[in-house]
Amino acid sequence: MVVRRIRAEDAAALQRLVSRSSDRSIELRFLGSLKELSDEMARRFANVDGKDRFALVALDPDNSDDIVGVVRYGREGADDGAEYAALIEDRFQGKGLGIRLTKALIEAARANGMGYLYALVMRENVGMLKLLRSLNLPERTTWQDGTERVEIDLQSGA
Numbered sequence: 001m002v003v004r005r006i007r008a009e010d011a012a013a014l015q016r017l018v019s020r021s022s023d024r025s026i027e028l029r030f031l032g033s034l035k036e037l038s039d040e041m042a043r044r045f046a047n048v049d050g051k052d053r054f055a056l057v058a059l060d061p062d063n064s065d066d067i068v069g070v071v072r073y074g075r076e077g078a079d080d081g082a083e084y085a086a087l088i089e090d091r092f093q094g095k096g097l098g099i100r101l102t103k104a105l106i107e108a109a110r111a112n113g114m115g116y117l118y119a120l121v122m123r124e125n126v127g128m129l130k131l132l133r134s135l136n137l138p139e140r141t142t143w144q145d146g147t148e149r150v151e152i153d154l155q156s157g158a
Helices: 008-020 023-030 040-044 097-111 127-132
Strands: 004-005 051-060 063-073 080-087 116-121 137-145 147-153
Touching: 004 097, 008 040, 008 063, 023 080, 040 097, 040 127, 063 097, 097 116, 097 127, 116 127, 127 147
Parallel strands: 080 116
Antiparallel strands: 004 051, 051 063, 063 080, 116 147, 137 147
């Protein structure tokens, strides 16, 4: 499966990924319901600077115009941490794609000077919690706005 950096022209493919994803996957990713990814959101997610905002996509092996997985981080403010998020199309979940993309994203985050990534995860999102714990990196978990905030230290084990 081809994995590459996201491109600005991927906005429509991101919208199609969201439209193919189950309501449950959308709820776990966006921490609530979302009928569709708006044009504005899709453009914002696809336009990254490659340093403070970075994303990788996996392309459908049967149709390279479609994205089947995306992982991203975005730094808010001046510290050395960034928020992590991922969405894997339902038919590709549980097959190792999420961990593969996340490990590649971590390498890019380290190269771009990120000290940690954090994810806001609903308690029932056992797949994401399992993925984060499988990284074998030091983590710290706190509660934030009714979700678990899982912070992964990128400098240890670098």
